[in-house]
Amino acid sequence: MVGRPVNHQRRAELLDAAVEYAAEYGFSELSWRPVAAALGVSPTTLVHHFGTKEQMLEAILGRLRERMFVATRDLAGEQPDLAAQARATWVRACDPQHAAEFRLFFAVYGRALQAPQQFAAFLEHAVAYWMSALVDAQGPDTDLATATRTATLVIATIRGLLLDLLTTGDRDRVQGAAESFLATLEHPATLEHPATLERKA
Amino acid sequence: MVGRPVNHQRRAELLDAAVEYAAEYGFSELSWRPVAAALGVSPTTLVHHFGTKEQMLEAILGRLRERMFVATRDLAGEQPDLAAQARATWVRACDPQHAAEFRLFFAVYGRALQAPQQFAAFLEHAVAYWMSALVDAQGPDTDLATATRTATLVIATIRGLLLDLLTTGDRDRVQGAAESFLATLEHPATLEHPATLERKA
DNA sequence: CCATTGATAGCACGACTGTACTAGAAATGA
DNA sequence: TCATTTCTAGTACAGTCGTGCTATCAATGG
Numbered sequence: 001m002v003g004r005p006v007n008h009q010r011r012a013e014l015l016d017a018a019v020e021y022a023a024e025y026g027f028s029e030l031s032w033r034p035v036a037a038a039l040g041v042s043p044t045t046l047v048h049h050f051g052t053k054e055q056m057l058e059a060i061l062g063r064l065r066e067r068m069f070v071a072t073r074d075l076a077g078e079q080p081d082l083a084a085q086a087r088a089t090w091v092r093a094c095d096p097q098h099a100a101e102f103r104l105f106f107a108v109y110g111r112a113l114q115a116p117q118q119f120a121a122f123l124e125h126a127v128a129y130w131m132s133a134l135v136d137a138q139g140p141d142t143d144l145a146t147a148t149r150t151a152t153l154v155i156a157t158i159r160g161l162l163l164d165l166l167t168t169g170d171r172d173r174v175q176g177a178a179e180s181f182l183a184t185l186e187h188p189a190t191l192e193h194p195a196t197l198e199r200k201a
Numbered sequence: 202m203v204g205r206p207v208n209h210q211r212r213a214e215l216l217d218a219a220v221e222y223a224a225e226y227g228f229s230e231l232s233w234r235p236v237a238a239a240l241g242v243s244p245t246t247l248v249h250h251f252g253t254k255e256q257m258l259e260a261i262l263g264r265l266r267e268r269m270f271v272a273t274r275d276l277a278g279e280q281p282d283l284a285a286q287a288r289a290t291w292v293r294a295c296d297p298q299h300a301a302e303f304r305l306f307f308a309v310y311g312r313a314l315q316a317p318q319q320f321a322a323f324l325e326h327a328v329a330y331w332m333s334a335l336v337d338a339q340g341p342d343t344d345l346a347t348a349t350r351t352a353t354l355v356i357a358t359i360r361g362l363l364l365d366l367l368t369t370g371d372r373d374r375v376q377g378a379a380e381s382f383l384a385t386l387e388h389p390a391t392l393e394h395p396a397t398l399e400r401k402a
Numbered sequence: 403c404c405a406t407t408g409a410t411a412g413c414a415c416g417a418c419t420g421t422a423c424t425a426g427a428a429a430t431g432a
Numbered sequence: 433t434c435a436t437t438t439c440t441a442g443t444a445c446a447g448t449c450g451t452g453c454t455a456t457c458a459a460t461g462g
């Protein structure tokens with residue numbers, strides 16, 4: 001290690017640039033030299049500010065999670081209920097402008113599969129957030145167990161559909177499936193007490 | 202390239218062993234030398250049988266897809282309808298015995314995000330399979346557009362939930378969410394015409 | 403018996419990796 | 433003014449990577 005004390009502002013600049021580079025070239029292509037060349041600095045500069053390559057990867061992941069969470073929160077916060085929040089989240093996820101970011105986000109899951117303990121907390125955070133949104137919408141008498149189930153299902157389904165969209169690019173098919181799911185969200189009873197539902201004939 | 206003509210039986214042996222190695226150590230750790238050492242052969246032997254590292258990776262992916270597809274087909278073929286097939290698939294996915302295989306399967310998606318065209322056909326295949334299962338269960342008057350939506354949603358949701366399970370290990374939470382989803386599958390009307398559903402009071 | 407084929411291994415080469423060491427440039431404060 | 437701190441860069445080194453070249457072993461068929 002060459003220099004430990006760093007200016008946090010400069011480091012933040014480099015970090016944001018590194019996140020953009022990662023979003024464009026993927027997580028597997030993150031080596032000191034290519035990243036440094038793309039950022040117009042020397043590899044040593046990156047080492048100086050991030051210490052270790054593993055620490056730089058960790059910093060990139062952290063910054064990415066931060067971005068994603070803030071964006072989701074800002075977007076969902078304007079929506080009245082869970083179904084509307086889920087729909088808004090889905091719409092944002094489908095925006096081609098964010099494709100690279102979400103693509104990188106799934107690379108995070110690739111890492112999570114190898115080191116789950118680092119990411120469990122983040123997913124817990126996401127579930128807790130969706131649960132609070134659900135309680136806000138349904139009032140304080142919401143069954144927490146049900147809310148947990150629903151929040152988990154919303155997250156997993158949106159993630160699965162988005163993964164499908166990013167790998168196939170078949171927008172129409174995935175959008176149709178998403179509409180089916182979002183429709184069930186607008187009828188929460190189907191998730192809570194499916195046995196009480198009947199066709200209307 | 203050193204030797205082109207290969208005995209396919211020996212190659213298949215090495216391939217299966219390589220798939221097991223990949224399932225244990227992940228896709229990022231696939232270099233000639235470590236794999237060869239684990240398989241008890243020389244790196245040159247692997248080169249001889251697979252040609253190029255990229256070709257070996259492709260062979261491993263192909264073999265993995267084959268395994269997964271056969272297993273899913275055999276399992277689902279014994280079930281009466283779509284909901285039962287989805288449940289059986291989910292149960293198998295949750296079996297810790299197959300965890301390493303599914304973990305590796307998600308690494309495939311990591312690759313798919315970088316080279317989508319290679320994997321679009323496979324996913325189309327999976328959707329077509331689930332659609333045929335759905336048509337078998339519902340009869341020839343099934344709406345194909347609806348069947349496509351449902352098949353896509355089933356695949357994406359199971360994949361998303363499984364990804365959640367593998368990264369968090371929170372079996373209870375994910376299982377609850379899966380039950381919610383599987384319950385909606387047993388009421389297909391909620392996916393087709395949600396507007397026609399009402400609470401039963 | 404020998405010749406051919408295929409499996410296996412050893413070795414070497416160039417490219418790339420992370421990172422430690424060294425040093426110059428620029429800013430900052432006494 | 434000078435001394436200290438921080439940023440940046442150059443260089444070197446040990447390791448790993450993919451892969452081509454060469455040689456040895458066993459089996460097979462004439």
